[in-house]
Amino acid sequence: xxxxxxxxxxxxxxxxxxxxxxxxxxxxxxxxxxxxxxxxxxxxxxxxxxxxxxxxxxxxxxxxxxxxxxxxxxxxxxxxxxxxxxxxxxxxxxxxxxxxxxxxxxxxxxxxxxxxxxxxxxxxxxxxxxxxxxxxxxxxxxxxxxxxxxxxxxxxxxxxxxxxxxxxxxxxxxxxxxxxxxxxxxxxxxxxxxxxxxxxxxxxxxxxxxxxxxxxxxxxxxxxxxxxxxxxxxxxxxxxxxxxxxxxxxxxxxxxxxxxxxxxxxxxxxxxxxxxxxxxxxxxxxxxxxxxxxxxxxxxxxxxxxxxxxxxxxxxxxxxxxxxxxxxxxxxxxxxxxxxxxxxxxxxxxxxxxxxxxxxxxxxxxxxxxxxxxxxxxxxxxxxxxxxxxxxxxxxxxxxxxxxxxxxxxxxxxxxxxxxxxxxxxxxxxxxxxxxxxxxxxxxxxxxxxxxxxxxxxxxxxxxxxxxxxxxxxxxxxxxxxxxxxxxxxxxxxxxxxxxxxxxxx
Amino acid sequence: xxxxxxxxxxxxxxxxxxxxxxxxxxxxxxxxxxxxxxxxxxxxxxxxxxxxxxxxxxxxxxxxxxxxxxxxxxxxxxxxxxxxxxxxxxxxxxxxxxxxxxxxxxxxxxxxxxxxxxxxxxxxxxxxxxxxxxxxxxxxxxxxxxxxxxxxxxxxxxxxxxxxxxxxxxxxxxxxxxxxxxxxxxxxxxxxxxxxxxxxxxxxxxxxxxxxxxxxxxxxxxxxxxxxxxxxxxxxxx
Numbered sequence: 001x002x003x004x005x006x007x008x009x010x011x012x013x014x015x016x017x018x019x020x021x022x023x024x025x026x027x028x029x030x031x032x033x034x035x036x037x038x039x040x041x042x043x044x045x046x047x048x049x050x051x052x053x054x055x056x057x058x059x060x061x062x063x064x065x066x067x068x069x070x071x072x073x074x075x076x077x078x079x080x081x082x083x084x085x086x087x088x089x090x091x092x093x094x095x096x097x098x099x100x101x102x103x104x105x106x107x108x109x110x111x112x113x114x115x116x117x118x119x120x121x122x123x124x125x126x127x128x129x130x131x132x133x134x135x136x137x138x139x140x141x142x143x144x145x146x147x148x149x150x151x152x153x154x155x156x157x158x159x160x161x162x163x164x165x166x167x168x169x170x171x172x173x174x175x176x177x178x179x180x181x182x183x184x185x186x187x188x189x190x191x192x193x194x195x196x197x198x199x200x201x202x203x204x205x206x207x208x209x210x211x212x213x214x215x216x217x218x219x220x221x222x223x224x225x226x227x228x229x230x231x232x233x234x235x236x237x238x239x240x241x242x243x244x245x246x247x248x249x250x251x252x253x254x255x256x257x258x259x260x261x262x263x264x265x266x267x268x269x270x271x272x273x274x275x276x277x278x279x280x281x282x283x284x285x286x287x288x289x290x291x292x293x294x295x296x297x298x299x300x301x302x303x304x305x306x307x308x309x310x311x312x313x314x315x316x317x318x319x320x321x322x323x324x325x326x327x328x329x330x331x332x333x334x335x336x337x338x339x340x341x342x343x344x345x346x347x348x349x350x351x352x353x354x355x356x357x358x359x360x361x362x363x364x365x366x367x368x369x370x371x372x373x374x375x376x377x378x379x380x381x382x383x384x385x386x387x388x389x390x391x392x393x394x395x396x397x398x399x400x401x402x403x404x405x406x407x408x409x410x411x412x413x414x415x416x417x418x419x420x421x422x423x424x425x426x427x428x429x430x431x432x433x434x435x436x437x438x439x440x441x442x443x444x445x446x447x448x449x450x451x452x453x454x455x456x457x458x459x460x461x462x463x464x465x466x467x468x469x470x471x472x473x474x475x476x477x478x479x480x481x482x483x484x485x486x487x488x489x490x491x492x493x494x495x496x497x498x499x500x501x502x503x504x505x506x
Numbered sequence: 507x508x509x510x511x512x513x514x515x516x517x518x519x520x521x522x523x524x525x526x527x528x529x530x531x532x533x534x535x536x537x538x539x540x541x542x543x544x545x546x547x548x549x550x551x552x553x554x555x556x557x558x559x560x561x562x563x564x565x566x567x568x569x570x571x572x573x574x575x576x577x578x579x580x581x582x583x584x585x586x587x588x589x590x591x592x593x594x595x596x597x598x599x600x601x602x603x604x605x606x607x608x609x610x611x612x613x614x615x616x617x618x619x620x621x622x623x624x625x626x627x628x629x630x631x632x633x634x635x636x637x638x639x640x641x642x643x644x645x646x647x648x649x650x651x652x653x654x655x656x657x658x659x660x661x662x663x664x665x666x667x668x669x670x671x672x673x674x675x676x677x678x679x680x681x682x683x684x685x686x687x688x689x690x691x692x693x694x695x696x697x698x699x700x701x702x703x704x705x706x707x708x709x710x711x712x713x714x715x716x717x718x719x720x721x722x723x724x725x726x727x728x729x730x731x732x733x734x735x736x737x738x739x740x741x742x743x744x
Contacts, residue, residue: 417554419577419581424612
């Protein structure tokens with residue numbers, strides 16, 4: 001009990017220090033710009049809609065093609081990682097570690113690497129999507145395959161089935177609903193990822209949003225943002241229908257259609273057919289880039305320079321600070337709104353409104369929130385923290401609202417029969433019952449926020465990300481390696497801390 | 507005290523209860539028995555105002571139950587069931603003090619979670635169910651039998667004049683079940699107790715009056731020592 005109190009105190013202290021060290025500085029005409037941006041949100045440009053839909057098609061097809069590569073590799077690799085196709089634990093662990101490495105690095109960082117190594121072309125963008133998504137899908141597919149009911153499948157072995165037949169008749173039918181359900185959720189994420197690849201020059205919704213923002217054409221910008229929102233809503237509805245078993249054949253048909261049209265679009269329309277990702281010239285570039293990352297052909301090797309190391313260490317602390325402010329704001333916004341986002345405790349209108357806000361804030365990637373916010377606030381930790389907070393607030397709140405909506409009602413009914421009013425039901429019944437799940441979701445989101453701090457840093461939100469981007473522009477590749485080393489240590493540390501915290505509250 | 511007249515309850519056009527008439531006096535100890543699906547739980551739900559879709563009248567202290575709001579009704583009727591329905595993540599003392607919520611303001615309820623209010627009364631309720639030593643424990647760490655006793659302590663804290671117990675011992679093992687019934691009876695001496703039971707022997711052994719319900723009707727309503735083997739055989743179609 002005492003250790004819990006100490007941990008809570010330490011966390012509170014860290015959050016307070018982080019807030020104190022994070023000044024909120026507006027741009028000279030920040031308030032006016034904020035007003036203008038918010039006002040434009042109510043008046044999106046209708047004439048921009050055809051172009052926005054065209055951009056949406058590009059975004060969806062990039063996401064579709066990238067996902068299809070990830071699906072292919074993650075599926076086959078997870079059959080090995082879960083021990084179905086191999087008994088060797090060494091092979092299983094190697095693939096699991098490969099998955100972990102692939103997903104530890106954000107798609108945008110992969111994109112920067114691939115673009116630097118191979119140049120900007122459709123295939124590099126697809127690769128940047130496919131690598132981290134193979135890691136994410138692979139991990140979950142492996143978990144699904146590893147936790148299956150084996151009795152019936154073993155019976156097939158007794159009937160003389162080969163490994164391939166066992167997969168087709170045993171493993172797949174049992175695992176497919178879960179695999180598809182998770183993949184649909186990841187497809188929604190892939191749409192967001194495909195959007196933010198605009199940062200390395202991929203066309204589509206993100207690129208257009210960025211262009212409109214830079215031209216201060218906020219009304220047009222919102223047209224693109226709303227189309228992105230709509231895309232996410234459609235995929236969410238699709239996922240829900242599938243989970244309710246109402247749209248299973250349709251899901252298969254649409255997926256196949258999406259697969260073929262995505263590849264047709266990428267290969268023919270975007271000209272990827274003529275891409276030569278692996279040419280001698282590209283391999284030379286890639287080798288050159290890699291050797292510079294490792295400090296060869298470099299005068300001042302950053303990761304051997306104490307000054308640089310201490311500088312990056314300070315930036316790492318700034319990044320941590322950004323993550324604390326972000327998660328604190330997310331949890332605060334969530335705590336204020338979550339009850340109004342649950343059917344039993346809210347008015348239907350308020351419920352609908354708040355759930356729409358959740359959906360909107362999470363549909364828009366943190367990078368785009370950060371791009372918008374730098375028009376209002378001076379670049380720095382606050383912008384990154386706020387952008388991360390807005391995006392994660394939507395996700396965290398949705399998860400928490402669902403915990404309340406699905407909790408066991410009987411103890412609440414008993415309290416009501418003992419005479420408790422609604423407010424008392426909340427503090428005696430709902431809060432104690434859901435607090436554990438809330439804490440565990442918050443820890444989980446903090447971990448994800450920490451991974452993403454580097455991304456919002458790229459657009460001027462400070463911390464490791466900003467330094468990362470500057471060094472990319474200056475071709476200081478050994479500095480990039482140094483940042484990556486600190487970043488990976490940070491991510492690993494967050495992993496350990498969240499495991500520990502979950503154990504304490506578990 | 508409780509008067510039920512011409513009570514009929516239908517669900518999906520099927521009669522769950524048919525023309526029930528009962529008169530229950532203050533401090534009576536009544537067991538309700540009958541086969542599964544006879545309508546016992548529906549009757550209890552109507553008496554605790556959880557079920558409001560019925561024909562006929564239910565009068566509590568000569569007032570229609572439908573006119574009570576839930577806070578006023580909590581002063582008169584308390585319930586206990588096999589699921590105990592405690593809040594697992596609260597400490598035992600707070601679960602017991604929840605019996606006071608009907609009289610507390612919102613602010614006092616919050617304050618009590620920090621500094622327990624009326625702690626002495628709660629401890630007394632706990633000691634009458636032999637659970638005083640556990641007051642500071644988390645409820646999720648208790649066994650099923652212990653939770654049952656905490657639920658009884660909460661009921662004592664609530665202090666209603668009528669206690670409705672719907673199969674409170676169904677999830678307990680036999681030795682605990684007997685203890686639990688004895689505890690409920692001893693702690694509700696000054697109250698009316700109506701208990702739905704699956705165990706006929708307990709009903710006959712511990713209760714003054716036994717009501718047999720079958721196919722939604724009162725099959726018999728007798729003092730325990732007048733219930734015959736034939737009555738029970740016909741009730742359960744043995």
